[in-house]
Amino acid sequence: MSRRLRIIGGGLTGILAAFEGHRLGWRDIVLHERFEGLGGVARPRVAHGAELRDGCVYFGGPGDPIVTILTTHGAKFEAFANRFGSVSPSTTGATIFCRDFGGPVVETEETALASVGGASLADRLSAYPEPVRGSLERYCRWHLDDAGLAGIDAEAAIPLAINRVVPAYADFDALADAKRADPRMDDLWGIPRGHWGRTANLVASLPTGGFATLFETCRRALLDLGVRLETESLVPPRQAFAELGDDDTLVWAASPTPLFKPLGLATPHLLRKTFASYIYEARFDGPCPAYVQNFTAQGSAFRVYVYVTGGRTMAVAECVREADPLDLKAEMADLMAGLGALEVGELAQVSVQPRWIYHSREAVDGLAALRAAAAARFGPRFIAGAWEPYAKSAKLAQVNAALAAAWTGESALALTA
Ligand SMILES: Cc1cc2nc3c(=O)[nH]c(=O)nc-3n(C[C@H](O)[C@H](O)[C@H](O)COP(=O)(O)OP(=O)(O)OC[C@H]3O[C@@H](n4cnc5c(N)ncnc54)[C@H](O)[C@@H]3O)c2cc1C
Structure with a gap:
């Protein structure tokens, strides 16, 4: 048989x-x-x-195992220079734009980590010094509709894009040494690409x-x-x-x-988080595709993604909750401003859907x-x-x-x- x-x-x-x-x-x-x-x-x-x-899904560059398998079966991929950035809050009330880093930036020079046990997101965040912990907690409450962080698994830091944080005023050379020597420092702190030797994610691909x-x-x-x-x-x-x-x-x-x-x-x-995606026709004079993550805990969009399809440029706002599609246009342009001028046109689609990417x-x-x-x-x-x-x-x-x-x-x- x-x-x-x-x-x-x-x-x-x-x-x-x-x-x-x-x-x-x-x-x-x-x-x-x-x-x-x-x-x-x-x-x-x-x-x-x-x-x-509805959102930004990328594959790795040439040599990525999934790309290799799919290519073997006839699929074709286009590799591109992976361009992204993040916007974080600042104590002055302005925002901090960080190029080539998709996580939060916090205004601190302190990089010592507390030793904390436990496998929850709250445990992970308590390892950071203030003001990092406070900033991340505010972002999580905004993103996760005030769900208790003690009941969420620490691995949720990855889809929340807060698995690494840049301490804005730290000595990056010393931090790079600490990251090379200590896996926990490497796991929790980030340094923007180009400011040290590592160059991961330089290239991504789309089918x-x-x-x-x-x-x-x-x-x-x-x-x-x-x-x-x-x-x-x-x-x-x-x-x-x-x-x-x-x-x-x-x-x-x-x-x-x-x-x-x-x-x-x-x-x-189960943590059933509903995301709302607003997809618009757009014009963008920056690199494309590209995306910017929002860690300010303000507005509705946690990410804006710009891509070309069928000869047209589209911009997507992935939102933590439903938003006014007209108000979103200015928010999207502000978030993308560090990479280029975004002009958001006609709304093409709204989709409101639950996802199960954050686990309790x-x-x-x-x-x-x-x-x-x-x-x-x-x-x-x-x-x-x-x-x-x-x-x-x-x-x-x-x-x-x-x-x-x-x-x-x-x-x-x-x-x-
Ligand atoms: C704890 C937990 C709970 C989850 N709960 C849900 C949930 O309630 N609903 C949900 O959509 N996702 C849920 N998910 C997400 C789910 O894990 C993913 O959808 C899937 O397992 C991952 O496969 P994929 O990456 O191919 O995802 P996907 O792209 O989501 O592919 C899954 C495919 O399976 C199809 N499918 C689903 N059920 C059946 C079925 N019975 N028969 C035939 N086809 C089916 C879907 O239409 C879809 O095309 C949950 C994940 C976790 C970890």
């Missing part, structure tokens, strides 16, 4: 799992997607030849022709490999579990929320219990879709390790322990 690989979820995680499963040797592969097209959260609406993107082209290329490549694509096919967990034969492997590359009850677990409290401590513990319950019941035949990490590369590594373990019959839990 042939071994079957069944993948639930046609986002990037599910697509990459199908490619990797085929590479490892599976030949009976089926991928289920509840909507009509592949791509999940990265699939944009296309209007009059232009992609209306040639846009995301719709990328996912169409993936669809054709999967079909060419013999993968069966079942679109408009929502698979309930109980059904997937009941149909899981001894020779089958199931990858759950979709939301974990419906899995808890069928596995006999209480669903943990309870969710992280719940996901560990979920993995353990699934492993006890199904062994390596059940593969969890790398729910916790935010970075695409970390998701890929986790799922690929579990697929390799399932193919050879080893326990995925033993492999990742």
Whole structure:
């Protein structure tokens, strides 16, 4: 009997799992997607030849593992000089623009870190001296609608873009030495690119022709490999579990929320943050694509992203809450001013959607219990879709390790322990 690989979820995680499963040797592969097209959260609406993107999704430059896999299957990418910046509050009431750094800048020279235990975001922030801690707490309260930081996992610092902070008045040479010598200093403090030896993120890439082209290329490549694509096919967990034969492997590359009850677990409290995205026609005389992050805890947009699609320039304001689309125009121009003059035109789309990128401590513990319950019941035949990490590369590594373990019959839990 042939071994079957069944993948639930046609986002990037599910697509990459199908490619990797085929590479490892599976030949009976089926991928289920509840909507009509592949791509999940990265699939944009296309209007009059232009992609209306809700937010900024980049791939790494040439050599990035995901770019390499997708290129092998026919996708094309355009690399570009990665241009970004941040705007932070200043004690004078003005703002601080920082070029080539996407995190907050705080007016301090103090870089000593307190030793704090605990795995919450509140614990992570309490390691910083004042005024860094206060500034980050204000930003988090604005961004997360006053959700208690003690209940949020420390890793949320990554999607919040506060995982590294620049101490504006510190001696960057001394800080660079400290970062090289001490992983914790390196983890918590940042130095803008160009002010020291490290030059990460110089180049990023976007799919040639846009995301719709990328996912169409993936669809054709999967079909060419013999993968069966079942679109408009929502698979309930109980059904997937009941149909899981001894020779089958199931990858759950979709939301974990419906899995808890069928596995006999209480669903943990999840932080369900709603984002509002406003997409406009625009003109911009700076580098493109480019984005700027807002750490002032003022206004509505936490990021403004400018990109070209179908020969048109679009600007997106990703907002922490719904905003007045007219008021947003001036806010967007102010935030981008450090990179170029932005003229915001007609509104093309508004989308208000929940995302699950910030995890509560309870969710992280719940996901560990979920993995353990699934492993006890199904062994390596059940593969969890790398729910916790935010970075695409970390998701890929986790799922690929579990697929390799399932193919050879080893326990995925033993492999990742
Ligand atoms: C604790 C936690 C809770 C989460 N809760 C939710 C949630 O309630 N809702 C949510 O959308 N995301 C939720 N997420 C996000 C979810 O993890 C991601 O959507 C997905 O696991 C990551 O895969 P991706 O990167 O390919 O993402 P995506 O781009 O989101 O791709 C997932 C794809 O799966 C499809 N899909 C979802 N369910 C099914 C199904 N039953 N059958 C077939 N296709 C399906 C979607 O349409 C989508 O195309 C949660 C994440 C965590 C960590």
